[in-house]
Amino acid sequence: MATLKSLIQRIHFGKIVSPRELLVTRAARELSYLWCRSITSGFAATTSTTDTVEILGKAYLADNYTNVTKKILSKVGKNLHNQKHHPLWLIKERVKDHFYKQYTGRFRAPLFSVYDDLPPVVTVEQNFDRLLIPQDHPSRKKGDNYYLNCTHMLRAHTSAHQWDLMHSGLDAFLVVGDVYRRDQIDSTHYPVFHQMEGVRLFSNHELFSDVHDGDSFCLFEDGHRTPHKQETHTMEAVKFMEYSLKQALTKLVVHLFGDGLEIRWVNCYFPFTHPSFEMEINFQGEWMEVLGCGVMEQQLVNSAGAENKIGWAFGLGLERLAMILYGIPDIRLFWSEDERFLKQFCVPCIDDKIQFQPFSKYPPVINDISFWLPSEKYSENDFYDLVRTIGGDMVENVSLIDEYTHPKTKRVSHCYRITYQHLERTLTQKEVNSIHQAIEESAARELGVEGRF
Numbered sequence: 422m423a424t425l426k427s428l429i430q431r432i433h434f435g436k437i438v439s440p441r442e443l444l445v446t447r448a449a450r451e452l453s454y455l456w457c458r459s460i461t462s463g464f465a466a467t468t469s470t471t472d473t474v475e476i477l478g479k480a481y482l483a484d485n486y487t488n489v490t491k492k493i494l495s496k497v498g499k500n501l502h503n504q505k506h507h508p509l510w511l512i513k514e515r516v517k518d519h520f521y522k523q524y525t526g527r528f529r530a531p532l533f534s535v536y537d538d539l540p541p542v543v544t545v546e547q548n549f550d551r552l553l554i555p556q557d558h559p560s561r562k563k564g565d566n567y568y569l570n571c572t573h574m575l576r577a578h579t580s581a582h583q584w585d586l587m588h589s590g591l592d593a594f595l596v597v598g599d600v601y602r603r604d605q606i607d608s609t610h611y612p613v614f615h616q617m618e619g620v621r622l623f624s625n626h627e628l629f630s631d632v633h634d635g636d637s638f639c640l641f642e643d644g645h646r647t648p649h650k651q652e653t654h655t656m657e658a659v660k661f662m663e664y665s666l667k668q669a670l671t672k673l674v675v676h677l678f679g680d681g682l683e684i685r686w687v688n689c690y691f692p693f694t695h696p697s698f699e700m701e702i703n704f705q706g707e708w709m710e711v712l713g714c715g716v717m718e719q720q721l722v723n724s725a726g727a728e729n730k731i732g733w734a735f736g737l738g739l740e741r742l743a744m745i746l747y748g749i750p751d752i753r754l755f756w757s758e759d760e761r762f763l764k765q766f767c768v769p770c771i772d773d774k775i776q777f778q779p780f781s782k783y784p785p786v787i788n789d790i791s792f793w794l795p796s797e798k799y800s801e802n803d804f805y806d807l808v809r810t811i812g813g814d815m816v817e818n819v820s821l822i823d824e825y826t827h828p829k830t831k832r833v834s835h836c837y838r839i840t841y842q843h844l845e846r847t848l849t850q851k852e853v854n855s856i857h858q859a860i861e862e863s864a865a866r867e868l869g870v871e872g873r874f
């Protein structure tokens with residue numbers, strides 16, 4: 422039994438196992454399933470399988486938590502942010518160049534380290550637990566994430582690497598990478614997008630070094646938590662941290678968008694920072710949120726081994742910045758291999774101004790689909806994922822246009838409008854009908870809905 426338990430644990434924690442070891446008996450698989458459920462808190466699973474999920478050269482035993490699709494797995498390893506002259510690469514390079522030049526240490530060496538090739542498979546502990554995200558927090562839901570199994574997942578944010586990098590002794594770093602979330606389907610949402618994370622830690626001397634009589638100030642106290650500070654931080658430390666953070670990010674967006682930019686800060690909530698803020702910019706007469714940030718929770722910093730330091734962190738979306746800066750109207754375009762798109766970003770200097778020039782927009786084809794929902798366990802994100810898997814990037818938008826409750830049976834019906842539009846060619850009604858029929862059949866088979874087709 423000890424050997425069997427060891428094998429089960431190796432599989433569930435992402436260890437590579439031999440083909441012979443994978444030929445485990447049915448009893449072992451059932452035991453694995455029960456063991457996994459016993460250590461996983463949260464939400465009920467809806468599927469069960471005994472296959473393995475292979476990704477980046479590793480095999481993970483699938484279980485009742487596995488919900489990653491082949492369509493999503495096909496995106497892993499594309500690393501758009503590292504493809505030279507891709508718009509996401511341009512944004513990454515501009516931000517990186519700014520931090521390299523603006524913040525230097527001894528001998529003018531860059532203060533911030535940059536990590537843009539960390540693998541996207543992380544543990545649930547890395548993605549949630551180490552960031553102090555509560556067990557019942559909605560961000561953990563299976564309906565919002567891509568799980569390989571109950572212990573491993575595709576990262577939902579680059580924050581999943583914060584703890585490990587701090588634990589390695591780093592005080593200032595940027596992390597860039599692809600992140601994965603199940604979401605709605607429209608021109609600004611895609612299940613794979615790219616984030617940049619920034620963290621900086623300060624010792625007492627570093628934070629107050631430019632202050633007259635700075636030695637009299639302290640980072641920590643045994644106090645009370647308020648809307649403005651954590652219980653362990655002095656008010657002086659928090660105010661200096663807030664100033665440092667907002668000044669750093671203001672300089673960044675001015676570097677990206679130019680002088681004269683109107684900025685405002687909005688108080689918000691994140692589980693791993695307090696106080697927390699969102700930055701909004703007034704761009705072409707419209708206020709837009711561009712990033713989130715805050716003073717890192719000291720419990721998180723302490724657990725990573727930096728007990729004598731205080732830190733700030735921020736996170737921003739590369740697609741969002743690129744869409745605003747370059748005028749890109751559809752998030753699917755970032756995945757296009759059409760030269761008419763890509764060549765527009767082949768510029769001699771990363772800071773050159775670029776305004777995306779739309780090429781011919783092919784006509785959309787619109788079909789509706791309506792069905793009765795099952796009595797339980799229906800998630801809209803399951804339907805969106807199904808549509809993405811079958812229709813791929815030929816689907817531009819899916820919107821819920823009607824919800825009806827039968828007055829006698831109380832059954833609920835949803836009607837969705839699916840807009841099909843290829844980025845590079847005209848779709849025929851025949852091929853759209855074929856895709857739409859496949860969606861109808863798959864929805865009934867996989868989601869348990871009753872079609873009103």
